[in-house]
Amino acid sequence: MGRPPCCDKANVKRGSWSPDEDAKILAYVANHGIGNWTLVPQKAGLNRCGKSCRLRWTNYLRPDLRHDNFTLEEEEQILQLHQTVGSRWSLIAARLPGRTDNDVKNYWNTKLKKKLEKMGIDPITHKPLAQVLTEYEKISQLKSRNQNLSLNNEAMMRAEPQHIIPLRLSNTKVMERQIVEPLCKNFLTTSHSWSKMAQSQANEAIYQETVQSHFFSEASSSASSASCNSLTPFSSPRSYPSEPSLVRFSMSSSFPWNEYILDDTPSTMNTDKFSAPEFQGNVSANNLIPEASFSLLNNVRNGSEPRLGEVTQAKGGISKVDHPPEASSSNGHPFVETILARHEEMQTEFPDLLDGYYEY
């Protein structure tokens, strides 16, 4: 039963690779190609674990890898993709030819994350830090208020389950498997556009079923973090804090949101970076997500980096940073206008529930 262990971990070499070892891997791959990495150390004459060999090849020796600095275009792409899929480095790297997930991850952790923080942007939510803090405060207040009132949330939710579904994020595994993964796969690896996905009744059914069952069945658990509470459903679950935060999903079947995804391509969007076929039709979907970080980055490049004070002046839930002309803007955008109108409408209907939350 089973297989023998790939290597004797106690007796294999670890640490940095020598040029000689690299040469052996390269020679082996040139002769035999890639496959069964557990056999590589033995066949190539290396005293290394097969896993280590695979890593060395994947992250460093592969001939198609680029070892130069990241370009501005790549930087923008990483920001946008991170905003969309979170810290799914392999997915992001798949969009950047010649880059590995390790490269992207390192670049994010050493450069981009700090850059965003310096600009007053939360690198997890891509929202202004002041906004994130405000949200967290309001969520904390709501939580304690609900505890004090012993509010019968379940009865309330059953009364309007299709409308507003609070979702505890402490257990995101189900969401990842049934929602995030399929969407990410569609978004990143196929010709399926967001508009097609939006049209998919099957997706919506899975989405509703999953989110509802998740909310009604899950017991909250785990540790705490204060940084991230208002998230797009496409952020990486692994990046979520475990604090049982609440995120609302607008699930009103009467609101034809997918129509807007189909048709609203902002005229001011810089379309160059979306010219690849896999991005066709995806532009609008990006607008569903706050673009504060991307806009701010552009401002920095234009020499007009906003100060934190400017960011905190914002109000109302949409990005408060002035967008440069080339970045997409919510101003005058039918989709966003409708969302805002809907927001106001629902705020009137459910003032307690909606107070302080963001809708995208």
Place this chain on the structure above:
DNA sequence: AACATGCGCAACCGCATCGTT
């Protein structure tokens, strides 16, 4: 010049999933 600190990157670790026995 010597030491401390910070930074960037390569490598490792641990987990989840899938495939094999």
Place this chain on the structure above:
DNA sequence: AAACGATGCGGTTGCGCATGT
């Protein structure tokens, strides 16, 4: 069906170099 290894992935660590004091 169960046990186990292979693989893929994201998070973390450690080392070498650069910069600051």
